[in-house]
Amino acid sequence: MRNQPHVKLYIPGPIEVSPETFEAMSQPMIGHRGSEFSALYEQVMPVMRELMGTARPVFLSTSSAWGVMEAAIRNLSSKRVLNCCCGAFSDKWHDVTLRCGREADRLAVEWGQPILPGDLRRTLEGGDYDLVTLVHNETSTGVLNPLADLAAVVRDFPDVMLVVDTVSSFSAVPIEMDALGIDVVLTGSQKALALPPGLAPFAVSERALERAADTPDRGYYFDFLEFEKNAANFATPSTPCISLIYGLAHQLQRIVEEGIENRYKRHEALNAMIHQWGSQRKFEHFAGEGYRSKSLTTFCNNRDLDLGAWNKILRDKYRVAINMGYGKIKGKTFRISNMGDETPESIGELIRILDQSLADLGAL
């Protein structure tokens, strides 16, 4: 058993982390209040800004993305939140909003469908909201929401701020925070950045900081103003996950070497390979056409495969893992990630494995 290769993850996060990234993460510890840490933070700032499409500082939260998703509620809403709900993670954001003691409504669509600008406009016109939450790329359904169009709608309501979870889209497709007037963009380390989990980078607009200053009981750990104050000196409010930030610096260097546009194109091309395979094998998409993620694919189990058996073959015989559905569509869908450091060769190999395993199942 010990000499078997490890199971390579094509689940939509965490995903495979390269030996080079682990090596970067294994650099000796440094004090987090000294010049070495601030130099490290300063080093990652420009590329993170570019990937986020912002001139604002990018903050580094030692948490998973949920910490910042909750923080956005606590820092920015004192009236009523509109949660755009189109899958497991965006639905949960509504629940988390209520748990923070905020009033909130759902703009809900059927899973697999996107949030549409017209619906968002009508809902905002009908309520007295101060904050909209949106998951850009719904990792559970594989839907990529039309961010630019939705942001344009929110901009027409000057008192409403927009928080966007780009957890599974960040660095796989362009994010234009400033151009779209987004107030908070947040992401996580274990998706397209191909790092282990535990780091949640995010950025906050100036007007959102002003509102946070007027919002009581923000606490400390996720206080946006503390992040702003510390980031001015390339520091963090609390002791940061130094190893992950070393890993981030390494991955950003690779992103610069590849070229950001090339990276987006690569993710699109690898995603198209998965789509093409699905089409050949007669799997239907769960996400509506025109709104499909570029970083992962959610297929329907329309061929009624025994997903448990397939999973076992993939893991035990071929040492790869895909995901057999999340939340209420578990067992009815399966998901394949093409995020991170993958290449046409590695995705080609995955596709060969998918075919071989289907043949093993008698389902090719």
Next chain:
Amino acid sequence: MRNQPHVKLYIPGPIEVSPETFEAMSQPMIGHRGSEFSALYEQVMPVMRELMGTARPVFLSTSSAWGVMEAAIRNLSSKRVLNCCCGAFSDKWHDVTLRCGREADRLAVEWGQPILPGDLRRTLEGGDYDLVTLVHNETSTGVLNPLADLAAVVRDFPDVMLVVDTVSSFSAVPIEMDALGIDVVLTGSQKALALPPGLAPFAVSERALERAADTPDRGYYFDFLEFEKNAANFATPSTPCISLIYGLAHQLQRIVEEGIENRYKRHEALNAMIHQWGSQRKFEHFAGEGYRSKSLTTFCNNRDLDLGAWNKILRDKYRVAINMGYGKIKGKTFRISNMGDETPESIGELIRILDQSLADLGAL
């Protein structure tokens, strides 16, 4: 420059992380909702329980300790908090309590002095508190507070719960959560556990969970009830810092091999070596006698050394770092850690370096 050894940290955290720990942290990613992760969590549970002195589950928060320190306020107080203040971190806990919108008072002693049971009793008798916060080992002053005696006082007030920050004492001295009736024990990964920062283990008493259930607006990320529910299946509410938990499993294995009692004795012996050196070199202790930390030492700069120059020599010539004081005693004190994987040999080498560097300064 590149071929120089790295600067070995004897600051009171983060501290040196061994190559073996980094290797453990470099194990391939696993899904955090699968059996491999729950097996990993289950593996660390017994030793963490023993180190914390509890039969309760130990929760794994992906954050620094401040996240859990804030969480304890949000989950457990709806009346009035008493913050025991005896240094930079315990003072800050008062500020954080207020930022969470809670009423709070300070039981403050001069920095360098411990919190005393009589004072605590009188203060609790004089106010209507529901929560006491205590930093066991004040990392800024090097004071080890008399935890057993203080906990005994709090137990005499049945409506008052006790939260103890063991950030820089955990796994260096015994913690007896259940025996002392402590309601929350929390720690961090970058101190005596000798891991990188980003993981904050903690445990919560049953009665604290009951109170949390009645406390509104706990949110999600640090909701004690979510941790409890997930820990029952060896899972975490949000995506955990998997690499640090691999590192934790490795370090706990080493702790078991050494023997927990031997580990405590080793920390005490290494601490005594530092104390003896300080005594030889005529440095006075900042912490009052009888209340001195076993994991770090805070010396007064009573010999008026140029701490900046000393620091530079230590770093540039000898590639070690100690800390030149924190908060309002920066420059007036210096701190040396003996936490983690250190040995009589490595602390002996540090002492030789301290002497050589003092000689370089003309101050031996």
